[in-house]
Amino acid sequence: MSASSGLIQVWQQGDGVTRFVALLLLAMSLASWVVMVLKTLDVWQLRRQARQVENFWNSASIQQGLQALGPQQVSNAYRHLAEQAEQALAHVQRHDATPHVRDGLDVSDWVTRVLQNALDHTMAQLQSGLILLASVGSTAPFVGLFGTVWGIYHALMGIGQAGQATIDQVAGPIGEALIMTALGLAVAIPAVLGYNALVRANKTALVSLKRFAHDLHALQVTGARVTPR
Secondary structure, three states, X not given: OOHHHHHHHHHHHOOHHHHHHHHHHHHHHHHHHHHHHHHHHHHHHHHHHHOOHHHHHOOOOHHHHHHHHOOOOOOOHHHHHHHHHHHHHHHHHOOXXXXXXXXXXXXXXXXXXXXXXXXXXXXXXXXXXXXXXXXXXXXXXXXXXXXXXXXXXXXXXXXXXXXXXXXXXXXXXXXXXXXXXXXXXXXXXXXXXXXXXXXXXXXXXXXXXXXXXXXXXXXXXXXXXXXXX
């Protein structure tokens, strides 16, 4: 019996619980693949934006550097960091006749806080959806196992009502019920692999963003980027 015919038999002979479990596994699989594709595109976009960082440092002014990082309409974590650092420095250096709390702020601490908030915002966006992958990877095998147990129970009930238990009558229904366990594993394994890959990619992207934020902090506080010897 092929896998496709086995699935058809499970769907046709299964009751409402079995079909609900099958639909639930299908929904979990679709959701995990959608998340993996979207988050992979986000990581690819960050890597493409990271290639423009050197163009920012080679620009003649901050405004030209912002344009080198990319258009403002597009979600750009590197441009967002640069804009936040520029706005933080302008906020501290703004002076008028009215006294403000910012008059006693340290420029380095203020820029650090603003950049850290921007990094936290970007990291939250990168990690969104990963909880779904972790949940699917940890629960899908048990959902499939529940479908198998339920299918075996109904198969045994049917055999008991028939009054005869030959190997053909036992192997067919129980084999079809075991397909639910295989479906659960088929849903869980890609979700776990995708989760691990995205976590590693997010860590790499965060290291690059933190390095850029450190250079921005040095630029706003000292007026020059920290360059390696």
